[in-house]
Each structure stands twice: as structure tokens, then as C-alpha cells.
Amino acid sequence: MSNDSQWENNIQGDNNMIEMKDVYKKYPNGVTAANGINVHIEQGEFVYVVGPSGAGKSTFIKMMYREEKATTGTIKVNGVDLSKLKNKNVPIFRRNIGVVFQDFKLLNSISVYDNVAFALEVIEEHPTTIRKRVLETLELVGLKHKARMLPTELSGGEQQRVSIARSIVNSPKVVIADEPTGNLDPETSWGIMKILEEINLRGTTVVMATHNKEIVNKNKHRVIAIEGGKIARDQQKGDYGYES
């Protein structure tokens, strides 16, 4: 209980959802993936993270949900100072963050419904609440009728929608998506974008790393370009800005 109350105190009243100050990340193999990053992302924003492969996009994203720790500098997400976050509190921190991956990361041995319900079971929600919220969320992503199927019986786009449903079912304040359309064809990608826009309209911050030029240029949002571990460009309603 004392941990929980400490937790509440950490959450501040300002509008900063994600804040990075002089963040450096050097991997043990000598690669510097973050080379002095300063950034503010406010609550309710939709942000694209773009840049060439190997420029540090992935590390930038991973540091936000504490998959990677910054070597120096401070990162605050949802008011929590990640450099001071103890390992055992990482799971609790992640309950306020939805993460979506390129490879979906679904459990293929259990149904679509169970995959989404999983995120609520781990936080010991009441079964009635779980049922209600899972069905609502599956409806939002348009998969209510496939709730009993296994992920392997769905198309790639549908699997990604399950993954998004799982990431938002416990109403996180921020959804972090790492190349969510990377494995999908253009048409399916637009379907995924529609859902992410919808989530954003409901007030959730969305941070999305992407290589999809068409999407970035058409659905205009803030663009942060990362090159050589630094922020090369930070532009409201920006363009993709690269060739491919």
C-alpha cells in the first residue's frame, strides 16, 4: 500500500506526459544511441518519430516505457522519474502505458478475448469489469465478432488491432507504438491509423515510430526526426522528410 501512495505523489499536475532532459544512452558494445536528447510531449498530443534505420528511434521509444534505461539524464513519463524507478515497480509503471509492436506480441495459444483480458487480469480487475471493458475495446477496434478466435486465425491487420486493443483496454494515458504498420499492407495500415487517431481523440497521448511516409504526410501531426541519436527536427504538422 505504501508503494501505491508514493506512486500517487509522483504524479504531477502539469501537462507534460513525456519529458526528456539531456538524455544519453550508451550501450555496453560502445554504440551511442541517444546523444543528448531534450524533448517535451504534452498530454493529448499525437507524435510521429521518424528517421533512418539505426538512428536511435527504437532506443528513444524503448526508454519511454523503461525497456531501456538512460545512461545519464532524466526521463519523466506520466510524472514518474524513470531514473529513480525501482525494477520491481516497473510493472506498475507500465500499467499506465500501452505499448504496440510491429510484431504484435500476442499469445497465440489463447483467444483474442483472453489476449485482451490478460492486461486487466494482471491488475486484478473485477471479472464483470474485465468482460465489459474487453468487449467494448474489441468493438472499438472492430473485432468483437472474432473474440473467440485464436490470433493465428486472423490476418496481420486484425492481429495488430488485437494488440492495440490490449494496449488500451486499461485506459492508459499514453500509447507508444513502435512501427505498428511495419508489417502491414497500405490499406490495412490505414485501418490501424484510424484506430490510433480515434484513441488520440479520446485524450490519449500517442507516440508512434514509423517508416510510413504516406501516413505521416497525409495525417498531419507533430514530427520528431531522430538522426545519430539526436533530435534533427521537431516540427508541428510536419512532413516525413525522407525519401523512402
Next chain:
Amino acid sequence: MKARTFRRHVKESFKSLGRNSWMTVASVSSVTVTLLLVGVFFVIMMNLNSVATSIEEDVEIRVHIDVAANDEDREVLKQQIGGITQVDSIEFSPKEEELDSLIDSFGEEGQAFKLVEQENPLKDVFVVKTKNPTDTINVAKKIESFNYVSSVKYGQGTVESLFKFIDISRNVGLILIIGLLFTAMFLISNTIKITIMARRREIEIMRLVGATNSFIRWPFFLEGLWLGILGSIIPITVVSLAYYYLFDLIQSKLAANNFIKLLEFNPFVFQLSAVLVLIGALIGIWGSLMSVRKFLKV
């Protein structure tokens, strides 16, 4: 933890046994093989131990009382012997009784001794038993020094080597069982490790959606428990049946040797079953928790 969370863990642990059915078979088989070995060994060890104990309990000190001693001297001697802390019981056997049992031991031919009954050459005897059989030698030496003790007999020489033999065989058995258990733990933790490698993804996703380590550990803990219990079923059945049928067979062959007695089927087999289930459960849980541990570090 909430009751329904616990129910979820139980349900989840059963489901996952089914989902990873091949790994379940592999783990259960390795528990089965080990417990079968442990079970057979345990039966042999416990029976040897019980035989050894009954042999030890037959060891007694016979204190021959000097003929010159009168009733009062004898009483003093009895109190002196009773004063030794390791002494458990003292029984007085008058020389007439001694002669009777000697004559009995000769059977038919012994009847010839009836004639000499008037002039009994034997002495009165105190039969002394010690609380712990291994104290026999020390106690005997003490008694020898008392007044009116003509001689002290406890099977000098034989008893010393008997105790030594029993001691060695007990230690060897214990070392073998411990060695076997370690091998078992190694075997099982490796098997479970393989099953968990395959479930890395599951653990990764659980962590991702905010499951605490203890939440992740519970189903694995229970799964290890079930694996251990499942693995003990065949060994218990086999060893119990074997003991049931071999008991009569061996016992009848040993009947001539009246001091060797096997442990009774009931309660021994039930104690054995409890021990095997317990060992199975412990190594199952241990193996399971050991292998999940490395995936829980952030």
C-alpha cells in the same frame, strides 16, 4: 492476493500443463524416473535400518554376580548400575532361571542336565539394557568396576564390529539418497528450463502489460507443484505394489532368521508415499522457480 486471482493462477497452471503437453510429459517422466529410484532406495534403506535397529536392540549386558554376594550386596549393586545415566532397564535373573534357559537351549539333550539341578554351577545375573545401544561398551566397562561383579558379558568383539558395520551402511545409504536427489533436481530444473525457454514470450508479454513478478511466478510455482505430484503417481504405485507382493515372499524366506523382520506394509507404504509426493512437489517447485527466475530480471 485476492481469492479470485488465486483461482485464476490455479486454472492457468492447469491450462498451461495442457498447452505445453509435450513438455509436461517430459518433465513428469524425469520426475517419475528419479522418484522410482529414490523410492526403491528408500525401501531398501528403511528396511536395512529397521533390521539394524532390531539387532542393536537385542544387544544386552549380562552382569554375573559373585556368589559371595548376599541379598543386601545385590541390592547395592543394582542401585549402582541403575545410577549410570545411560542405563534403561535392569532385570534380575536368578541362577535357577539361568539354568532352566540353558537346559532349554540344549533341547532334548539338555534333559541330561536335570540331574545336576541340585548343584547349580551358574551365577545370578542382572540383564542390563542401555537407552542407546551404542553405549553398551562404556556401560559394561563401568559395571565391571563395581563390587561383587564376577564378570560382564555383552558379546565382546562381535558387538563392536556390528556397530561399525551398521554405522557405515547407514551413512553410505544416506549419501546415496542425497546424491540421487541432487541429480533429480538437476534433471528436472533442466527439463523445466527448456519448457520455459519456449515460454519466454509469454513472460515477456506478461511483464509488458504490467504483471508483477509474483503474479508471473504463481502459475509457474503451481505448475511445478502439479508436475511433481503427477510424477510421483507411477513410482508410488509401482513401489507399493512391488512391496506388497515381495513382502510375503521375502518374509517367508527370512522366517528362519527370527531377528530379521521387514517393515509392515501398513503404515510403511503410506509413509513412503507421503515422502515421495513431498520430494516430487519440492523438486517440481524448485525446478520451476529456478528456471523462471532468470527471465524476471529487468
